[in-house]
Amino acid sequence: MTAGVRGRGQGPAAGWHILSRYRHHLFRATIVLALLGGAAAIYAGASARLAARGVGTGFGFLLQEAGFAIGETLPILLPSDAGGWAFVALLLAAAGGLAMPLLAGGTAARRGAALGFLALLGAGGMAALGVAGVALVEYSPERSFAFALSAGFANTVKAGLFGCVIATAAGVLVGIARLSSNWLLARAATAFVETLRNIPLLVLVLFWYFGVLRALPAVRQSLDIGGTVVLNNRGVFLPDIHATGGTWPVILALLAGTGLAVMTYRRAIAAKMATGALPGWWAAVPLLPVAAPALAWALSGAPATFSYPVLSGFNYVGGLRLSPEFAALLLGLGLYHAAFIAEIVRAGLQGVDPGQRQAALALGFREGRILRLIVFPQALRVMFPPLITQYLSLIKDSSLGFAIAYPELVTLNNVIINQTGQPIEVLLITISVFMAFNLMVSFILNRFERRYAWSWA
Amino acid sequence: MRFLSTMMAAAGLLSAAWGTAAPASTLSDVRDRGTLRCGVHIEKPGFSTTDASGVVSGFDIDFCKAAAAAIGVEPEFLPLSPQQRFTALTSGAVEVLLMTTTQTMNRDTKLGADFPFINFYGGGMLMVPRSLGVTSTTQLDGASICMSAGTTADQFLADYFRKTGQTYSQVLFEKLEDGFRAFVEGRCDAFTQDDTSLAAMRMTLANPDDFVILPELLSKEPVGAVTRQNDSEWNNVMTWVFAALVNAEELGLTQANVEDMAATSEVPEIQRLLGATGTLGPDAGLAQDWAVRAIRAVGNYGEIFDRHLGTQSRFNMARGINDLWSRGGLIYGLPIR
Numbered sequence: 001m002t003a004g005v006r007g008r009g010q011g012p013a014a015g016w017h018i019l020s021r022y023r024h025h026l027f028r029a030t031i032v033l034a035l036l037g038g039a040a041a042i043y044a045g046a047s048a049r050l051a052a053r054g055v056g057t058g059f060g061f062l063l064q065e066a067g068f069a070i071g072e073t074l075p076i077l078l079p080s081d082a083g084g085w086a087f088v089a090l091l092l093a094a095a096g097g098l099a100m101p102l103l104a105g106g107t108a109a110r111r112g113a114a115l116g117f118l119a120l121l122g123a124g125g126m127a128a129l130g131v132a133g134v135a136l137v138e139y140s141p142e143r144s145f146a147f148a149l150s151a152g153f154a155n156t157v158k159a160g161l162f163g164c165v166i167a168t169a170a171g172v173l174v175g176i177a178r179l180s181s182n183w184l185l186a187r188a189a190t191a192f193v194e195t196l197r198n199i200p201l202l203v204l205v206l207f208w209y210f211g212v213l214r215a216l217p218a219v220r221q222s223l224d225i226g227g228t229v230v231l232n233n234r235g236v237f238l239p240d241i242h243a244t245g246g247t248w249p250v251i252l253a254l255l256a257g258t259g260l261a262v263m264t265y266r267r268a269i270a271a272k273m274a275t276g277a278l279p280g281w282w283a284a285v286p287l288l289p290v291a292a293p294a295l296a297w298a299l300s301g302a303p304a305t306f307s308y309p310v311l312s313g314f315n316y317v318g319g320l321r322l323s324p325e326f327a328a329l330l331l332g333l334g335l336y337h338a339a340f341i342a343e344i345v346r347a348g349l350q351g352v353d354p355g356q357r358q359a360a361l362a363l364g365f366r367e368g369r370i371l372r373l374i375v376f377p378q379a380l381r382v383m384f385p386p387l388i389t390q391y392l393s394l395i396k397d398s399s400l401g402f403a404i405a406y407p408e409l410v411t412l413n414n415v416i417i418n419q420t421g422q423p424i425e426v427l428l429i430t431i432s433v434f435m436a437f438n439l440m441v442s443f444i445l446n447r448f449e450r451r452y453a454w455s456w457a
Numbered sequence: 458m459r460f461l462s463t464m465m466a467a468a469g470l471l472s473a474a475w476g477t478a479a480p481a482s483t484l485s486d487v488r489d490r491g492t493l494r495c496g497v498h499i500e501k502p503g504f505s506t507t508d509a510s511g512v513v514s515g516f517d518i519d520f521c522k523a524a525a526a527a528i529g530v531e532p533e534f535l536p537l538s539p540q541q542r543f544t545a546l547t548s549g550a551v552e553v554l555l556m557t558t559t560q561t562m563n564r565d566t567k568l569g570a571d572f573p574f575i576n577f578y579g580g581g582m583l584m585v586p587r588s589l590g591v592t593s594t595t596q597l598d599g600a601s602i603c604m605s606a607g608t609t610a611d612q613f614l615a616d617y618f619r620k621t622g623q624t625y626s627q628v629l630f631e632k633l634e635d636g637f638r639a640f641v642e643g644r645c646d647a648f649t650q651d652d653t654s655l656a657a658m659r660m661t662l663a664n665p666d667d668f669v670i671l672p673e674l675l676s677k678e679p680v681g682a683v684t685r686q687n688d689s690e691w692n693n694v695m696t697w698v699f700a701a702l703v704n705a706e707e708l709g710l711t712q713a714n715v716e717d718m719a720a721t722s723e724v725p726e727i728q729r730l731l732g733a734t735g736t737l738g739p740d741a742g743l744a745q746d747w748a749v750r751a752i753r754a755v756g757n758y759g760e761i762f763d764r765h766l767g768t769q770s771r772f773n774m775a776r777g778i779n780d781l782w783s784r785g786g787l788i789y790g791l792p793i794r
Binding site: 050053054055056067068069070071072141206210213214218219233234312313314315317324325402403404405407411414415417418419420421423 | 569
């Protein structure tokens with residue numbers, strides 16, 4: 001560092017000056033490379049010795065046929081040729097590049113434009129599904145082990161994301177309720193927090209699963225609500241829109257409409273900031289996302305088909321199904337972490353100087369607006385770092401799905417270890433995937449924190 | 458939990474692979490230590506169970522006892538989950554797996570394992586609630602099927618349903634008990650396991666008559682012992698201890714009469730097997746009376762079967778294809794000479 005703080009020309013040659021400016025990067029790169037090299041050396045040594053004992057090694061198994069079924073899967077975007085791969089890479093790069101201004105800051109207009117472009121890019125991606133060598137493919141036993149792992153990862157992401165939404169919604173409500181002046185509400189919130197955070201998550205998940213199973217009726221005695229919503233011990237069945245070829249324009253219009261709405265909203269706010277009054281075309285904001293797909297739907301001859309759950313053979317078929325495994329995992333993850341988030345929210349709210357609230361009261365603000373406009377935004381700063389940690393542990397905890405037959409990444413990890421007998425390779429993949437995903441989530445949320453929680457600081 | 462233990466086992470495998478090369482002789486290692494370590498099922502009715510006082514018993518357990526007796530050491534049982542077993546074997550935590558491991562070509566060629574003997578011929582089957590009205594596995598199109606991890610079930614089911622052009626949805630549990638409970642509570646239309654386990658688990662229900670096991674065998678599951686690859690001396694011991702137990706049944710030698718027969722029998726085959734003549738035991742690195750010790754410890758193959766799975770057990774299973782070849786089964790004693 002000493003070389004760095006010396007002025008130009010005083011110290012050693014300019015080459016050294018440049019080197020010293022980047023020296024810390026060099027150190028970091030060296031350490032990372034040394035760690036990676038060490039790990040690679042350990043792996044190489046281990047696999048050489050395992051090979052000597054006749055144990056299969058390497059990652060070749062990933063492309064072999066998996067040969068087993070997975071209970072529930074999400075379709076995965078799969079390029080079928082080189083053009084498809086190039087297209088997906090391009091799409092991801094463009095999305096990443098456009099997401100940067102959103103995360104890093106920039107003017108409102110820049111962010112608005114980036115959001116709009118992102119929506120259009122998404123629409124373009126959807127359109128390309130029809131033409132390029134890219135398709136949404138559902139897992140089946142003929143697919144490879146790599147595909148099976150991806151299907152498991154998709155289920156992990158699904159449980160993690162929905163779990164975060166539930167945990168945040170419930171946690172914020174309970175956290176605010178804990179500070180309520182209503183005695184009953186505050187005590188109920190305390191009971192919620194103390195019960196849920198003091199029971200092991202695995203026990204909660206098992207309780208929800210077998211509790212859900214016991215509570216729900218058998219298939220033949222299903223709870224049928226008007227032939228649209230069906231509830232039994234095989235899951236919750238909802239009506240579903242089938243994406244036939246003619247449905248694409250509707251989805252495209254929805255995406256484009258949403259993008260346009262965001263841009264309009266930004267402009268309207270900017271206009272209000274400038275003139276003090278919302279322009280009349282502000283009303284278009286909520287209409288656009290609805291009107292655009294409706295128009296597209298009407299123009300393409302109203303082609304969408306709805307599918308309703310129908311009892312056929314052993315179970316209901318058709319419609320959208322929410323499995324008991326997913327439901328139980330979601331409930332377990334969501335409510336358990338809601339208890340912790342509630343405490344984070346309470347800590348954040350109590351961390352705001354009471355003078356802020358008193359000043360707002362003196363200015364004649366109502367309690368709801370004080371919370372929303374004055375206390376909560378300031379509390380966010382305190383809440384954000386522990387919240388990010390909570391989200392990350394929620395995503396990791398989704399691995400408990402393996403105990404209740406939810407086919408997430410760890411379940412698939414175990415199945416594939418058993419079938420290939422290559423625990424080192426499979427575990428390496430699982431660990432790397434979890435780490436990469438959580439690092440990405442934490443990177444995005446940290447950027448988000450810097451941008452939004454501290455924007456007025 | 459199992460994930461953690463799999464991780465630990467993998468760490469063990471890594472360190473073992475990183476450490477010294479395989480020991481020169483498993484047999485002398487076992488003898489030096491004074492114990493034979495067998496990897497066994499944590500709980501599998503009939504094959505490996507632990508009673509209230511902590512005593513381990515079962516069909517597989519007896520083969521471990523027989524091998525230990527033949528070598529002249531004490532048996533030691535290490536309970537393993539199916540996912541852990543091959544790692545435990547290759548890392549040297551156990552000398553042999555006796556936990557109904559199906560011999561398949563992939564396992565034999567890619568896991569660094571050898572299969573010195575098959576002690577049981579089973580197969581995958583399906584159980585359904587009687588109220589479902591299903592009588593054959595060909596009537597299961599669209600069914601949901603509960604099962605547990607760590608078996609070959611997920612693969613043979615996929616094969617069978619593809620072959621018969623049926624679809625199914627799989628609900629795969631980490632633990633056998635959880636999968637069975639979910640099935641009994643109605644989560645699935647069917648439950649799959651190997652035939653003996655299904656029969657045993659059905660017996661544990663309060664109302665076994667409400668469930669039926671469908672007649673079709675969905676897969677072949679020849680199960681037996683597993684040892685490390687490239688360990689001929691050790692494999693020989695395992696192969697021939699098993700052969701001795703089968704020969705004993707063929708020759709009418711039992712736990713009760715084996716000592717008398719060793720002293721008095723004039724039949725050449727019995728004399729060779731029990732070490733009255735020849736040097737077959739020492740040639741294999743064992744004592745002269747190796748077979749007497751093994752048979753004295755657990756009896757012949759038929760006695761072991763009857764005690765844990767057959768007529769003297771609560772499962773009362775027929776010998777079926779696990780009867781001697783001379784009675785139409787597949788159990789065939791390799792000639793001891």
